[in-house]
Amino acid sequence: MYLIVVSVNIGIFILLALSLNIITGYAGQAALGHAAFFGIGAYTSAIMTSNYGFSFWISLPVAFMVSGIVGIGLGLISIRMKDDFLAITTIGVNFVIVALFQYSSFFGASLGMTVKKPMFFGMRMNTSGYLILITIIIIITCYFIHKMNKSWFGLALSSIRNDEMVASSLGIDVNKYKILAFSLGTAIAGIAGAVYAHHMTFIYSSDFAFTVSIGILSMVVIGGIGTIRGPILGAILLGAAPELFRFFADYRMIVYGGLLVLMMRFQPQGIFGNDSFITRNFIQAYKNIFKKKVGDIIE
Amino acid sequence: MLLQQLVNGIMIGSVYALTAMGATLIYGILRILDIANAAAYAVGAYLGWYIYTLTNNLFLAFFLAMILTGLIGVLVEKYIYLPIISKPNVITIVPLITSVGLFTLTGDLLRLIAGPNVKSLGVKLRIGVLQIGNLRINPEWIFIIILTALLFSILWFILNKTKLGLAWRATASDSEIAQAMGVNINVSMALSYILGYGFAASAGIMVGLLYNSIYPTMGDIPSYKMLAIIVLGGLGNPVGTVLAGLLIGLSETLVAAYIGSIMPRDVIAFLVLIIVLLVKPSGLISKKNA
Numbered sequence: 001m002y003l004i005v006v007s008v009n010i011g012i013f014i015l016l017a018l019s020l021n022i023i024t025g026y027a028g029q030a031a032l033g034h035a036a037f038f039g040i041g042a043y044t045s046a047i048m049t050s051n052y053g054f055s056f057w058i059s060l061p062v063a064f065m066v067s068g069i070v071g072i073g074l075g076l077i078s079i080r081m082k083d084d085f086l087a088i089t090t091i092g093v094n095f096v097i098v099a100l101f102q103y104s105s106f107f108g109a110s111l112g113m114t115v116k117k118p119m120f121f122g123m124r125m126n127t128s129g130y131l132i133l134i135t136i137i138i139i140i141t142c143y144f145i146h147k148m149n150k151s152w153f154g155l156a157l158s159s160i161r162n163d164e165m166v167a168s169s170l171g172i173d174v175n176k177y178k179i180l181a182f183s184l185g186t187a188i189a190g191i192a193g194a195v196y197a198h199h200m201t202f203i204y205s206s207d208f209a210f211t212v213s214i215g216i217l218s219m220v221v222i223g224g225i226g227t228i229r230g231p232i233l234g235a236i237l238l239g240a241a242p243e244l245f246r247f248f249a250d251y252r253m254i255v256y257g258g259l260l261v262l263m264m265r266f267q268p269q270g271i272f273g274n275d276s277f278i279t280r281n282f283i284q285a286y287k288n289i290f291k292k293k294v295g296d297i298i299e
Numbered sequence: 300m301l302l303q304q305l306v307n308g309i310m311i312g313s314v315y316a317l318t319a320m321g322a323t324l325i326y327g328i329l330r331i332l333d334i335a336n337a338a339a340y341a342v343g344a345y346l347g348w349y350i351y352t353l354t355n356n357l358f359l360a361f362f363l364a365m366i367l368t369g370l371i372g373v374l375v376e377k378y379i380y381l382p383i384i385s386k387p388n389v390i391t392i393v394p395l396i397t398s399v400g401l402f403t404l405t406g407d408l409l410r411l412i413a414g415p416n417v418k419s420l421g422v423k424l425r426i427g428v429l430q431i432g433n434l435r436i437n438p439e440w441i442f443i444i445i446l447t448a449l450l451f452s453i454l455w456f457i458l459n460k461t462k463l464g465l466a467w468r469a470t471a472s473d474s475e476i477a478q479a480m481g482v483n484i485n486v487s488m489a490l491s492y493i494l495g496y497g498f499a500a501s502a503g504i505m506v507g508l509l510y511n512s513i514y515p516t517m518g519d520i521p522s523y524k525m526l527a528i529i530v531l532g533g534l535g536n537p538v539g540t541v542l543a544g545l546l547i548g549l550s551e552t553l554v555a556a557y558i559g560s561i562m563p564r565d566v567i568a569f570l571v572l573i574i575v576l577l578v579k580p581s582g583l584i585s586k587k588n589a
Binding site: 024028030032077080081082083084085087088089091092093095096099102103210214217218221225250251253254256257258259260261263264265268 | 391
């Protein structure tokens with residue numbers, strides 16, 4: 001039971017890491033306020049189901065839409081501001097949105113919001129139900145991102161990441177694709193938020209604070225930015241880390257901080273990123289085995 | 300009343316400017332958003348407290364802590380940041396995450412070494428309260444204002460009147476050309492970190508003195524507020540940082556006094572930041588016309 005709860009949480013973080021990866025990994029835009037959109041999704045669905053009596057299943061796509069629409073606003077900001085200015089502005093957006101949740105009585109203010117677990121064909125959703133739900137969403141997202149990478153949209157994004165000037169001189173509508181990347185990434189974070197709110201049954205403004213954004217970003221970068229496997233494995237590693245390090249709880253944050261520093265110092269492309277130590281050896285080993293098999297066939 | 304609020308705002312703003320100055324100096328040369336500067340702030344406060352309890356001499360504690368933290372900064376620069384940024388194709392987020400890791404690590408290290416409880420400096424300043432009409436300024440504030448002015452003058456002197464400062468400014472405007480002209484950019488980088496961490500340490504001790512409390516998480520709020528200030532000031536521009544610090548100090552105080560607590564005090568800095576950047580995306584003083 002406990003294991004399933006942890007797995008659902010890790011699943012939510014996988015979804016968040018994947019969605020941030022669209023903005024930061026593929027489009028190369030600094031986004032340090034991703035937790036705000038996680039929060040927008042969570043509060044949207046919580047308000048819809050608790051205050052207005054809508055079903056969870058309707059609130060899920062609405063959370064997707066609302067986060068995405070606010071994300072378009074962030075995309076518009078990203079056209080005007082570049083690089084580090086954008087990075088700090090996204091931090092600012094995170095703080096302002098969390099303050100809104102905390103101080104506005106519409107969002108439960110400092111009392112937070114309680115949410116009822118949704119019904120599914122007459123049965124109340126239990127924890128394994130959430131695990132199945134989040135797994136399905138993750139698989140759809142992965143499939144979608146995989147398709148996106150192969151498409152014109154994905155190519156346009158990577159050209160923007162590599163050199164914005166060159167991309168626009170080649171006739172790519174840089175602004176349009178940036179806004180699309182932002183709205184898509186934030187919309188997926190919104191879905192993660194909706195699932196989170198109904199899984200935890202209680203949300204509070206500090207669940208979506210700046211430190212959470214940094215945590216999501218660390219997952220993406222440590223796993224390997226700009227890949228699909230990277231954010232997934234990074235989220236599993238960092239999501240499971242607090243549970244694994246439980247036996248020396250007092251030193252947990254030191255180990256966490258130290259790992260971040262060491263990782264960035266020696267493997268800035270992430271553990272499972274392109275051209276990282278593990279990936280390189282894995283590909284080499286794969287090639288060796290493959291060659292052997294080819295040799296066997298020839299013999 | 301308004302005068303008192305304005306003076307309060309300017310005083311808080313000058314402490315903000317001092318806190319953010321370190322991060323500005325580091326950004327000016329290395330282009331790193333160094334959140335770990337807030338760790339130097341806490342480390343400096345602890346060192347100051349430790350030396351003060353040993354020697355009972357406030358000035359010695361102040362300057363020794365500044366120098367020691369500055370030296371730690373050089374080590375951090377040489378063994379952690381420099382190898383990271385000198386790798387090819389490093390995305391800008393990598394040094395930022397490094398500094399977040401460093402900040403987390405240091406905060407917890409302080410908790411383990413010095414304990415989680417609040418330490419009090421317990422300094423009694425023998426300067427009277429300054430009272431002009433209704434305006435009232437506490438002795439701690441007088442001390443802080445004098446020291447801040449002194450530190451900023453020293454900084455101005457180093458950057459504008461010495462050869463070292465000339466090299467620093469040359470590196471800040473274009474490190475490659477500066478190097479081609481025979482400037483040792485490694486010295487400029489080291490100077491950035493000595494001054495940067497030293498300034499952060501001085502701000503830490505001052506705030507510790509002001510509220511008479513030093514604790515492991517005292518760097519948390521400055522860590523992001525100083526990011527807002529350095530960006531508002533045009534990133535890497537010392538004059539812009541002072542202006543931005545004063546602007547944020549004033550707007551926080553005035554909003555708290557006249558509009559009330561519609562939002563947490565720390566969010567005002569970011570609201571000001573977003574509004575200013577939307578109008579002027581390169582900060583108050585941008586690099587080109589500095």
